[in-house]
Amino acid sequence: MPIQRKLIMAGNWKLFKTGPEGAAFVKELAACLGAVEGLDVVVAPPFTSLHQVAEACKGTAVTAAAQDVFWEEKGAFTGEVAPHMVRDAGAAWAIIGHSERRQYFGETDESVAKKARAVVDAGLAPIVCVGELENERESGLTEQVLKRQVTEGLSRMSAEEVAALAIAYEPVWAIGTGRTATPQVAQEACAYIRGLVAERFGSQVAERVRILYGGSVKADNASELMSQADIDGGLVGGASLEVESFAGIIEHSRP
Numbered sequence: 001m002p003i004q005r006k007l008i009m010a011g012n013w014k015l016f017k018t019g020p021e022g023a024a025f026v027k028e029l030a031a032c033l034g035a036v037e038g039l040d041v042v043v044a045p046p047f048t049s050l051h052q053v054a055e056a057c058k059g060t061a062v063t064a065a066a067q068d069v070f071w072e073e074k075g076a077f078t079g080e081v082a083p084h085m086v087r088d089a090g091a092a093w094a095i096i097g098h099s100e101r102r103q104y105f106g107e108t109d110e111s112v113a114k115k116a117r118a119v120v121d122a123g124l125a126p127i128v129c130v131g132e133l134e135n136e137r138e139s140g141l142t143e144q145v146l147k148r149q150v151t152e153g154l155s156r157m158s159a160e161e162v163a164a165l166a167i168a169y170e171p172v173w174a175i176g177t178g179r180t181a182t183p184q185v186a187q188e189a190c191a192y193i194r195g196l197v198a199e200r201f202g203s204q205v206a207e208r209v210r211i212l213y214g215g216s217v218k219a220d221n222a223s224e225l226m227s228q229a230d231i232d233g234g235l236v237g238g239a240s241l242e243v244e245s246f247a248g249i250i251e252h253s254r255p
């Protein structure tokens, strides 16, 4: 019997929403969704809104994530935030290696690996983002890029830890562009990533790890994307900022 993987629908709010705005969003979303089964609903507010959002999540089906963390626990690292600090603020998850962190803030595969390690050590679940640039896809380098990002990004994890985390496949050309990958393209990449996990950590781990697709997910394309065999949920940017659109995506993704 194949393992039934629980879907994750995660909203990445990027540089949007104060604490009160985020808390009001969660309350409205929770009221709109009612009981949610078979699906983890996650929202990732900016650090400063995390505590208020996590408080609003209590007693609902929604949990909170940090959008990033640093890998050290403490020290002279001005501006950084440690995994145990976001856990203390109420986060259960941390997104690591988002392409905007890679593009604008110098994130590397090595820093992704250190952060993922630190997140797990703090008792949080990482959502590790990978994905190729447009020119890499056009040059036929997609698999090579994904192989490097997955192998190096997970290099500090044990098999058991990999089984419990989530990987988000986010082709950079599809993020914030409205150019959603076709379900076939997304499925092919997610299946490739699952194969990489199988090669390195074994087939049982690959069966359990959850692989999300991200890149212009909307209510009208969610259902087809989420029904692909190797896609176990979504990481949603723009369409997670309004309750109506995020709830619509969740409704269309419910198993």
Ligand code: PEP
Residues within 6 Å of the ligand: 012, 170, 174, 175, 176, 177, 178, 214, 215, 216, 217, 235, 236, 237, 238, 239
């Ligand atoms: C993202 O930021 O991870 C993302 C997928 O954004 P969007 O849904 O806006 O493409």
